[in-house]
Amino acid sequence: MRPTSARPGDVLLVIIRDSAELPRGTAGERGLRFYAAGDHHEALVGLPLELEPGPLTVTVEAAGVRLTSSVDLRPGDFPERELTVDSKFIAPAPEVKKRIAADQRAFARAYRTPFAPRAFEGGFASPRDAEITARFGDQRTLNGKKKSVHYGLDLDGHVGDPVAAANDGTVVLVRDCYTSGNTILVAHGGGVITGYFHLSGFAVKRGAKVKRGEVIGRVGRTGRVTGPHLHFLARVGNLDVNPESLLALAFP
Secondary structure, three states, rough: OOOEEEEOOOEEEEEEEEEOOEEEEEOOOOOEEEEEEEOOOEEEEEEEOOOOOOEEEEEEEOOOOOEEEEEOOOOOOEEEEEOOOHHOOOOOOHHHHHHHHHHHHHHHHOOOOOOOOOOOOOOOOOOOOOOOOOOOOOEEEEEOOOOEOOOOOEEEOOOOOEEEEOOOOOEEEEEEEEEEEEEEEEEEOEEEEEEEEEEEEOOOOOOOOOOOEEEEEEEEEEOOOOOEEEEEEEEOOOOEEEEHHHHOOOOO
């Protein structure tokens, strides 16, 4: 299991060898969805932000054998930040609410991409070699009122700087969204989807097959932003997770 110590919001990779059948299991209260990967089976699972510190039990049944292990769950200790954004993003007009609802439906369709084994060989790479300006889990107050959680990783940049795919996969969404601006989602298999928000332009179309490091868009300042940057999202199953933990995983 990788890693053996984690924080809420991180990703776990469970590896099972020497099993001819597909294993089943759980990590805490979340189910594990295994897939075949070469000579072994794997499952990726995200840890909810609401989890309390302490040991998290991981249980797997494979080939008639029940295996139990645990992960040391450390406190999140996520910082608090105050941001000022255009008021139209805090109290959108009725016609804008319709656009936001349409965006949400488009995201939901992309997130329903059928589950499949991973389409990549090696680990994930950052879409930009840039300074991190905001991390996953930041507790935010917008315009002194609205509370929100930052479910991504912000990478600094200038408008027009290249943005690369974090790993091999298929583009499942290319859309101009109200809040996330120009947005790309890439499905990588194994239940993993990465997102690239606030772009100034697209270099791919929906359905395209992309490789790790391939330029898919450009840094911008579209949507709800305070300046130009890339918001990098990682999702495992139905949960947004810490992109830094996904980038740190070493896959067999």
